[in-house]
Amino acid sequence: MTSAEIRQSFLDFFARHGHTIVPSASLLPDSPGLLFTNAGMNQFVPIFLGDRAPDVASWAGALPAKNTRAADTQKCIRAGGKHNDLEDVGYDTYHHTMFEMLGNWSFGDYFKQDSLTWGWELITKVWGIPAKRLFATVYAPDKTKGDPSDFDQEAYDIWAGLFRAEGLDPAVHIVNGNKKDNFWMMGDTGPCGPCSEIHFNLLPSDDESAGRQLVNASSPRCIEIWNHVFIQFNANADGTFSPLAAKHVDTGMGFERVAGIYATTNGFTDFTKDPSNYAADVFAPSFRKIAELSGHTYHATVPTKREGLTEQENIDVAFRVLADHARCVSCAIADSILPGNEGRNYVIRRILRRGILYGKKLGLAPGFFEQLVAPVVESLGAVFPELVSQQEVIRRVIRGEEESFGRTLDRGLSIFNSQTAHLTAVAVPGALAFELYDTYGFPLDMTQLLATERGLTVDTGEFERLMGQQRERARAAHKKDILVAATEGDASEIFEASLFTGYVVDTEKPVAAILLDIVHGGDAAYLVFDRTPFYAEMGGQAGDTGTAVVGGQTFNIVDTIKDKAGRHLHKLATDDIRYSASALRNSPAQLTIDFARRRAISRHHSAAHLIHWALRQTLGTHVRQAGTSKTPDRMRFDFSHFEAMTPEQLHTVEHLVNEKVIDNARVETYETEFDKKPEGTLAFFGDKYGKIVRVVDIGGYSRELCGGTHVTTTGEIGPIKLVAEMAIAAGTRRIEAVAGEPALAFIAQRDAALAAVNARLNAGTHDVAQKLDSLLAHQKELEKKLRAFEQRAAAALAGELAAQAVERDGLKFVRAVVSVEAPETLRSLGAQILGHLGEGVVVLGAAFGEKTSLVVLCSPAAIKAGHQAGKLVAHLSQQLGGKGGGKPDFAMGGGKEPGKLAELLRTE
Numbered sequence: 001m002t003s004a005e006i007r008q009s010f011l012d013f014f015a016r017h018g019h020t021i022v023p024s025a026s027l028l029p030d031s032p033g034l035l036f037t038n039a040g041m042n043q044f045v046p047i048f049l050g051d052r053a054p055d056v057a058s059w060a061g062a063l064p065a066k067n068t069r070a071a072d073t074q075k076c077i078r079a080g081g082k083h084n085d086l087e088d089v090g091y092d093t094y095h096h097t098m099f100e101m102l103g104n105w106s107f108g109d110y111f112k113q114d115s116l117t118w119g120w121e122l123i124t125k126v127w128g129i130p131a132k133r134l135f136a137t138v139y140a141p142d143k144t145k146g147d148p149s150d151f152d153q154e155a156y157d158i159w160a161g162l163f164r165a166e167g168l169d170p171a172v173h174i175v176n177g178n179k180k181d182n183f184w185m186m187g188d189t190g191p192c193g194p195c196s197e198i199h200f201n202l203l204p205s206d207d208e209s210a211g212r213q214l215v216n217a218s219s220p221r222c223i224e225i226w227n228h229v230f231i232q233f234n235a236n237a238d239g240t241f242s243p244l245a246a247k248h249v250d251t252g253m254g255f256e257r258v259a260g261i262y263a264t265t266n267g268f269t270d271f272t273k274d275p276s277n278y279a280a281d282v283f284a285p286s287f288r289k290i291a292e293l294s295g296h297t298y299h300a301t302v303p304t305k306r307e308g309l310t311e312q313e314n315i316d317v318a319f320r321v322l323a324d325h326a327r328c329v330s331c332a333i334a335d336s337i338l339p340g341n342e343g344r345n346y347v348i349r350r351i352l353r354r355g356i357l358y359g360k361k362l363g364l365a366p367g368f369f370e371q372l373v374a375p376v377v378e379s380l381g382a383v384f385p386e387l388v389s390q391q392e393v394i395r396r397v398i399r400g401e402e403e404s405f406g407r408t409l410d411r412g413l414s415i416f417n418s419q420t421a422h423l424t425a426v427a428v429p430g431a432l433a434f435e436l437y438d439t440y441g442f443p444l445d446m447t448q449l450l451a452t453e454r455g456l457t458v459d460t461g462e463f464e465r466l467m468g469q470q471r472e473r474a475r476a477a478h479k480k481d482i483l484v485a486a487t488e489g490d491a492s493e494i495f496e497a498s499l500f501t502g503y504v505v506d507t508e509k510p511v512a513a514i515l516l517d518i519v520h521g522g523d524a525a526y527l528v529f530d531r532t533p534f535y536a537e538m539g540g541q542a543g544d545t546g547t548a549v550v551g552g553q554t555f556n557i558v559d560t561i562k563d564k565a566g567r568h569l570h571k572l573a574t575d576d577i578r579y580s581a582s583a584l585r586n587s588p589a590q591l592t593i594d595f596a597r598r599r600a601i602s603r604h605h606s607a608a609h610l611i612h613w614a615l616r617q618t619l620g621t622h623v624r625q626a627g628t629s630k631t632p633d634r635m636r637f638d639f640s641h642f643e644a645m646t647p648e649q650l651h652t653v654e655h656l657v658n659e660k661v662i663d664n665a666r667v668e669t670y671e672t673e674f675d676k677k678p679e680g681t682l683a684f685f686g687d688k689y690g691k692i693v694r695v696v697d698i699g700g701y702s703r704e705l706c707g708g709t710h711v712t713t714t715g716e717i718g719p720i721k722l723v724a725e726m727a728i729a730a731g732t733r734r735i736e737a738v739a740g741e742p743a744l745a746f747i748a749q750r751d752a753a754l755a756a757v758n759a760r761l762n763a764g765t766h767d768v769a770q771k772l773d774s775l776l777a778h779q780k781e782l783e784k785k786l787r788a789f790e791q792r793a794a795a796a797l798a799g800e801l802a803a804q805a806v807e808r809d810g811l812k813f814v815r816a817v818v819s820v821e822a823p824e825t826l827r828s829l830g831a832q833i834l835g836h837l838g839e840g841v842v843v844l845g846a847a848f849g850e851k852t853s854l855v856v857l858c859s860p861a862a863i864k865a866g867h868q869a870g871k872l873v874a875h876l877s878q879q880l881g882g883k884g885g886g887k888p889d890f891a892m893g894g895g896k897e898p899g900k901l902a903e904l905l906r907t908e
Contacts, residue, residue, distance in 0.1 A: 001267070003259040003282040006127075007073055007102065007383065010253070013122050014071035014104045017114075022072045024384060027098075027335040028344075030683070035344045036077035036337075040103035041229075041250045044070070046675040047107050048191045048231055048248055054107035068109035073255060073383065074101045075331055079347055086351065087445060090321035090358070093260070093276035093302055094220060097351055098328035100255035108246035115228050115249045116158045116196065123198070123226070124166075129268050131166040132208065133201040135215050135222075139183055139194035140176035147179040148241045149233065152194040159196070172208050175199075175215045184229045184250075189237055191244065195229040200261065202275045220275060225261070226253040256280055276300060278320055285375035286323040293371060294362040307455040318358040325355035326372035327380070329398065334390040336622035338640045339401050340731045345640065349731075350443040352398065353405055357446060360413075366406045370398040393620055397642040397731070404730045405441060412440030416450055423456065430462025437463075438470070497566025502533035502544070502593065503669070503709060510590040515550050518577060518585065519569060525577050526569035527555065533593050534570055536562035540628035541605055541708045543571075546593035551584050598709065600632035600740060603717045606667060606698065606710045607657065607739040608637050610720070612682075613702040614656040615639055615735075618649050625682075626732050630708070634723070634738045641733045645725050653735075657720045664715035665699030678703060719743040790821075794829050802836030811862055812840035815905045820846050823853035827892070830857045841867050843876070845905055847898035852880055854893045863888045879904055 001009065011021050025043035027036050034042065046052035054068050079086040079097040088095035106115065116136075123129045136159045141147030160170035176182075177197075185192040201211030202221045214222030231248040233241040260277035262268060278287075278300070287298050296315045303313045329339075332348045339349035352369065359368050373394050381388040419432055428451045436442035448458050501511060513529035520526075527548060534557065537543035543560035548570060559571040577584070608628050615623045619641055627638035645653075674693045677683075681695055682704040696706040698714060711717055718740040728734045738746050758764060763771040797818070805812040814833055820826060823846070830842045839861035845854050854876055856869040869891040877884035877893035880900055884893010 003280045006259050010102045019069040019071040020067045022070050024074045027075050028337055038076050038078050040074035040101040040252050068107045071104040076101050089324050090317040096324050098331055102253040102255050104251050106249035111247050112154050120162050132206050135173050135199040137175045137177045137182055137197045142178040155196045189235045191231045192235045193230045193232040197224045198226040200225050204272050282379050283323045285378045289375045290322050293368055306452045318362050321358040325351050327376050330373050330376040330394050333394045333397050334386040338731050341729050369402055370395045400642045408440040412436050412442050427457045427459040430459035433458050433463045434466040495565040498568040499531040501531050502535055507595050510592040513589045513591050515587050515589050525572045525575040528567050532568045534560040536560045536568045539708050541630045544593045549590040551587045597632050602709045602711050603740040604630040604635035605708045607717050607720050608635050609702050610657040610660055611637050614653040618652045633742050637735045654722050661714050661717050664713050667710050668697045721746050798832035802833050812837040815843045817845050817902050826855040830855045845901045852895050852898045852901050856891050858889055
């Protein structure tokens with residue numbers, strides 16, 4: 001069987017047993033707590049938690065309203081956070097950053113008997129794996145360590161029957177495992193249960209005793225291929241375990257692992273070769289392309305250590321790294337996870353850069369990595385069609401990343417090599433690792449990789465210390481008012497969050513509230529009320545301003561922020577309140593927000609949602625919000641994208657959003673449970689969502705989780721104008737826009753500027769561009785003629801100065817102060833003079849306001865005679881209060897004392 005046939009046979013087998021075959025979920029997980037989708041069960045978590053019925057109709061088209069059995073192949077990435085296989089990839093044959101997990105699930109339907117029996121049937125009867133080479137593990141709690149529940153007698157009895165039917169001894173083929181190996185938990189609390197793993201003896205001999213000894217011993221010759229998890233308990237907060245009302249099955253099989261074993265063993269018949277996932281033909285297209293590009297051949301060697309590798313071992317490690325990383329990066333980008341600077345995006349950037357580094361070890365030319373996309377699509381496109389549809393986007397994203405990193409890679413490697421060449425210490429200094437990270441974009445693990453190859457480690461303690469200092473500097477640069485005391489009472493007091501009532505504002509009357517506390521921080525004071533209509537700065541939306549009337553006094557609120565306890569802190573314009581603080585606490589208050597300002601902010605917030613929607617429509621679904629700012633005057637929207645937008649794309653986005661404004665669609669907001677939010681609702685990694693979330697739905701086409709304030713219909717936004725589009729980091733772009741009155745002001749200002757240009761050019765709106773083009777063409781022609789005149793003048797001057805040369809020791813010397821337009825002109829003039837001289841030294845100086853520039857050129861004969869341009873210009877520049885330097889044949893410098901220039905060149 002081919003790898004594709006193995007995958008399909010798994011799915012077909014479970015389809016015959018009543019399972020709905022569902023598509024792989026995106027690698028971009030629905031849960032904001034995950035970096036990536038890292039297991040097949042991720043998309044089914046709401047079912048296991050009881051938050052959603054096992055309704056899979058939306059997964060695969062027209063199906064029954066309820067289906068309690070499912071199967072699929074799920075893309076998974078384990079390269080960050082708790083699950084991280086990145087550093088092992090390449091050095092062995094069974095770790096991957098991205099892999100497929102074949103799985104089948106029962107949602108309150110069948111349980112252990114069917115799950116284990118069907119699993120046994122598939123691998124032994126359908127695939128033909130020798131039963132003698134299989135071992136099963138069952139849960140046996142270690143009561144001395146407080147392991148939960150009891151021995152899984154039910155699973156043991158099922159396995160015992162299956163092994164006896166094959167004439168095998170259950171006492172040999174069933175291995176007990178404690179909580180670490182054979183008890184699965186979703187978290188500290190929640191669904192959990194025992195699991196049963198199937199291990200495959202891959203030793204040359206099928207000796208049962210030898211195979212049993214390697215179960216769970218981390219041996220590549222006896223590995224787990226399938227895990228059956230039986231979700232039957234709920235872990236309670238008090239440490240107890242209660243039976244679940246509905247029991248579930250969750251299984252996971254490593255697709256590449258099984259396909260690799262099949263290929264290595266010639267269909268599970270010949271176990272003389274070392275097993276390797278990379279023997280599976282799913283990797284063959286990538287290996288062929290790498291061999292074509294590099295001229296090297298893959299020999300499947302596996303190193304036993306990380307340093308001192310042979311040439312072929314290094315080649316084979318690189319082949320495996322590139323094949324794996326190309327799959328991972330391609331699948332991630334296809335699922336809208338672009339390389340970036342934070343979170344999951346940074347992990348993908350690290351993987352891509354690690355791949356580029358290994359490509360360099362194979363001598364691959366810059367730009368090679370994007371050529372590995374096509375083989376990935378060839379191998380996986382049929383099962384993951386998003387790779388086919390997003391192929392060009394994937395290539396363009398990778399191309400941009402390669403170009404960006406390529407500019408610094410060589411320099412960074414040169415610095416690493418030069419500073420570690422004579423290193424006698426065991427550890428590479430953390431300062432060097434930090435410099436490579438901060439200046440050249442080397443992730444720490446890349447520096448650690450380079451160090452390991454030389455038998456060194458990295459001083460990670462020093463690296464983290466320097467990173468901490470950098471974070472502190474960043475925090476200081478963005479520091480706001482520091483609240484030096486949360487209250488005048490007990491610092492350990494627990495506060496309740498303020499009740500926010502400001503989503504709907506009654507402009508006719510203020511909100512009645514009670515002043516609970518007055519907080520002082522820096523030079524400011526903050527009022528805390530039991531309830532408030534003031535929106536606190538959050539999610540990029542500016543805080544509200546307005547007034548508070550307390551005890552007959554009116555206080556101007558100039559900003560609203562939120563503390564860690566969720567209290568709204570209303571900042572006062574001055575801190576004069578400290579003199580009457582005690583008397584005002586617990587007083588009634590009347591709170592009024594600046595409603596006109598709030599409406600302007602809300603317009604920009606709703607406009608940001610429309611722009612996000614339009615960007616995804618125009619550029620693709622890989623676009624994700626990366627930060628926003630909404631103020632009364634304008635908004636900015638940062639988003640993931642790999643290249644500058646074209647004028648046509650910007651026009652399309654602006655046209656789309658203004659169409660929706662004219663359409664005047666309803667803007668609806670409502671709260672729901674996170675796991676019950678409508679399909680297609682955008683949530684953002686890094687944001688913390690509770691069980692209940694707020695959905696903002698604009699016309700049914702833009703739907704996001706958002707806690708901000710919005711208009712009630714899109715028509716309230718008014719015109720939206722895109723003001724600027726720019727890069728703010730590799731893979732991240734920014735749009736600045738204005739809406740409502742600021743948009744009208746922007747249009748008026750631009751119209752006025754255009755009218756002024758029209759008047760100056762004596763043109764109308766219809767022909768102003770044509771007249772401007774004509775004027776620019778005329779200017780270009782004049783500049784061309786001026787340059788020609790300057791070149792002739794410079795040639796004449798060069799000839800005159802060369803004629804005045806002083807000859808000494810067979811060389812000619814020219815020293816002169818000249819008048820030129822720019823320092824760069826000195827170089828070309830000096831080169832022309834030296835061309836006239838043949839062999840000699842040219843020293844030229846020029847004054848530019850309060851500064852001077854120097855240039856020195858030396859011919860080969862002059863250098864041989866001991867004249868060096870770099871040393872000479874350094875000496876002269878020092879006399880002028882400056883500095884300079886360069887190579888022996890050419891150098892530039894300058895100073896700050898132009899009055900000394902003529903005398904210096906005359907006497908030196």
